[in-house]
Amino acid sequence: MVKTSRYLKKADLFETPMTVTMHSVIEQNVARRHEPEKLKHVIYFHETSKALVLGMTNAELIAEAIGSEDLDEWTGKRITLFYDPDVDFDGTRVGGIRVKAVDE
Numbered sequence: 001m002v003k004t005s006r007y008l009k010k011a012d013l014f015e016t017p018m019t020v021t022m023h024s025v026i027e028q029n030v031a032r033r034h035e036p037e038k039l040k041h042v043i044y045f046h047e048t049s050k051a052l053v054l055g056m057t058n059a060e061l062i063a064e065a066i067g068s069e070d071l072d073e074w075t076g077k078r079i080t081l082f083y084d085p086d087v088d089f090d091g092t093r094v095g096g097i098r099v100k101a102v103d104e
Contacts, residue, residue: 007042008050010083010096017082019102020045025071041071052060052081058099065101078102 007030012018012056023044030053037066041054063069066077080100087096 008052013037013083019080022074061099
């Protein structure tokens with residue numbers, strides 16, 4: 001049995017960027033089973049069943065792209081998710097998901 005994640009991973013975007021419409025932004029526990037609670041903001045989209053766990057950098061990029069830091073105003077707005085090979089984690093380049101305004 002292949003286990004699928006309920007959250008978007010960088011591998012989901014290796015081939016093609018994904019333009020999505022934000023359905024909702026909620027705070028929820030994203031910890032794995034048997035781990036301590038880990039609350040993060042999570043964005044759900046109309047176009048995919050997978051959600052995006054929101055980190056500080058992507059939150060700032062979304063706020064810039066749509067012109068608002070108010071999470072309540074993000075609903076219904078469109079963004080493009082893409083794989084960026086230059087994303088760093090703890091000083092190591094690991095690649096990851098980044099966000100940009102929709103090219104329309």
